[in-house]
Amino acid sequence: xxxxxxxxxxxxxxxxxxxxxxxxxxxxxxxxxxxxxxxxxxxxxxxxxxxxxxxxxxxxxxxxxxxxxxxxxxxxxxxxxxxxxxxxxxxxxxxxxxxxxxxxxxxxxxxxxxxxxxxxxxxxxxxxxxxxxxxxxxxxxxxxxxxxxxxxxxxxxxxxxxxxxxxxxxxxxxxxxxxxxxxxxxxxxxxxxxxxxxxxxxxxxxxxxxxxxxxxxxxxxxxxxxxxxxxxxxxxxxxxxxxxxxxxxxxxxxxxxxxxxxxxxxxxxxxxxxxxxxxxxxxxxxxxxxxxxxxxxxxxxxxxxxxxxxxxxxxxxxxxxxxxxxx
Numbered sequence: 001x002x003x004x005x006x007x008x009x010x011x012x013x014x015x016x017x018x019x020x021x022x023x024x025x026x027x028x029x030x031x032x033x034x035x036x037x038x039x040x041x042x043x044x045x046x047x048x049x050x051x052x053x054x055x056x057x058x059x060x061x062x063x064x065x066x067x068x069x070x071x072x073x074x075x076x077x078x079x080x081x082x083x084x085x086x087x088x089x090x091x092x093x094x095x096x097x098x099x100x101x102x103x104x105x106x107x108x109x110x111x112x113x114x115x116x117x118x119x120x121x122x123x124x125x126x127x128x129x130x131x132x133x134x135x136x137x138x139x140x141x142x143x144x145x146x147x148x149x150x151x152x153x154x155x156x157x158x159x160x161x162x163x164x165x166x167x168x169x170x171x172x173x174x175x176x177x178x179x180x181x182x183x184x185x186x187x188x189x190x191x192x193x194x195x196x197x198x199x200x201x202x203x204x205x206x207x208x209x210x211x212x213x214x215x216x217x218x219x220x221x222x223x224x225x226x227x228x229x230x231x232x233x234x235x236x237x238x239x240x241x242x243x244x245x246x247x248x249x250x251x252x253x254x255x256x257x258x259x260x261x262x263x264x265x266x267x268x269x270x271x272x273x274x275x276x277x278x279x280x281x282x283x284x285x286x287x288x289x290x291x292x293x294x295x296x297x298x299x300x301x302x303x304x305x306x307x308x309x310x311x312x313x314x315x316x317x318x319x320x321x322x323x324x325x326x327x
Contacts, residue, residue, distance in 0.1 A: 001045060004028065005038045006069060012049065012059035020056035066116050066138065066244055074249035079112035080142060080256040081249075087115075091122035093141040094197060094211045101143060101199065107207040108145045114252070116140040132224055136217035136233075138248050142255070144208040147263050150200060153208065154305035155262050157182050158274045160194040160210050163255035165277050168192075170254075171247055172238055177279035180298070180307050180324050184214075185279055189232035191215050212251065216242040267303060275301065280324060285309065289322035298324070 001009075007028055011019055021032045028035075039049055039057055046063030063070065068084035075081050090096055093115040100115075101107040117140070120133030133139045146156065161178045168176040168184070168191070176184050176191065184192040195211040215233035223231055234242045261269055275281060280298045287294055287309060296311040307319040 001041065001067070001069070002038075004030065004034070005041050005045075008035065008038050009042055009047065009059070009069065012057060015058075018052070018055035018058040023056070064241075064244065065118060066140075066248060070245045071114075071116075071249055071252075074246055076249070076253045077112075077256045080259070081112065081114045081252040083110075083113045085113065085115045087117040089119045089121060090115075090117040092120055093117050093139055094195070094209050095122070097141040097143050097209050098197070098199075101207045101209075107143070110143045110207070111145045113143045114140055115143070116248070132227060133213060134218060134222050136219075136222070136235075138212065138214040138216050138244055138251075140212050140248070142210040142212070142252075144210060144259070146205060146208050146259075148205075150203055150205055151304055152262065152267060153196075153198065153205065154181075155267060155270050156208055156210060156259070157194055157196045158270055158305055159258035159262055160196070160212060160255055162258055162270070162273050162277060163251050164192050164194065164212065164214065166254045167247060167250040168234065171250055172234060172242075174234065174237055176277075178274065178277045179326070180278070180280040180301070181305070181321070186232055186234075186237055189230060191232050191234060191237075210255075214247070214251075216244050216247060271301065271303065280307070280326065284327045286325040286327055287317075287319055287322055288325075289319065295327065 008024055011024055011027065021035045024035045025032045043049055045067065046065045047059060048061035049057055050060055051057045066086065068086050071081060071084060085096065097115045100110060104110060119135045120139045146153065161182055161184060164184050165176040165178055168174050174186050176186050179185050182194040183190050192214040197209040199206040215231060217235045218233040220228050220236060258270055283298055284295065285298045294311060296309040296317065298307055299310050300308040302308060302318065307324065309317045309319060311317055
């Protein structure tokens with residue numbers, strides 16, 4: 001939406017009665033015909049605006065889209081999400097974020113920016129797997145330039161996972177838990193995922209991209225058949241539509257709180273909270289890495305986020321990356 005649309009929207013939001021096209025036009029120094037065209041654009045963006053020649057325009061219902069204006073109205077953060085790039089459809093929000101960083105002479109200027117889309121056509125999960133991202137979900141990437149030692153950067157994933165799990169619990173009273181390394185589950189079904197990508201060399205981190213995908217208002221029949229037995233959505237669990245803007249604003253707030261802890265070196269508090277939300281610890285698991293496959297009991301995570309497995313022979317194995325399936 002352009003600035004004039006936003007100004008008209010603000011006028012309608014702040015009024016508890018209809019506002020005439022003449023009043024709007026005079027206040028913004030535009031023609032009544034221009035007012036009509038911008039109201040049409042607002043309606044196309046999902047805002048329900050009724051009008052009459054006698055009374056003028058009245059905002060009846062806000063949009064359910066993840067528009068920057070709507071997110072920032074509910075945002076309670078210092079820097080995360082204070083700048084937003086919005087797309088109706090995009091191949092991948094992470095690709096957009098990566099291009100922005102690579103084209104910038106100083107990625108630090110983008111710190112905290114959120115890229116968000118209604119739909120991704122080429123969403124990517126861990127190990128390059130496709131990520132189904134239909135309309136109704138929350139698909140976004142946060143650009144970060146962290147002041148965190150590179151050996152602790154995995155904790156950005158942990159902070160993101162905690163934020164999503166806590167937001168779902170606080171908004172919908174659903175027991176969301178974290179499956180190592182980056183999935184959020186309700187019961188035995190996946191509802192969200194986190195993915196972190198880095199650009200770094202030696203000990204210098206140029207930027208970090210935190211991808212977030214949440215199945216919010218997605219009917220299960222919109223998912224591929226192969227996912228329907230292992231995935232769920234928040235609307236399916238609650239039986240009610242999800243206010244995606246409210247949920248995303250909560251996720252951003254929860255994440256910023258924990259990200260700032262990481263930047264201040266409070267690693268232990270993040271590890272403790274992650275453990276309290278873990279679906280994986282104290283369970284027997286099947287591990288598959290690029291080099292080997294084995295089973296054992298997940299007994300702990302270390303200070304770098306690696307999963308500690310007690311194998312059947314009693315030996316401990318540290319897993320930095322891989323697939324973990326609970327048995």
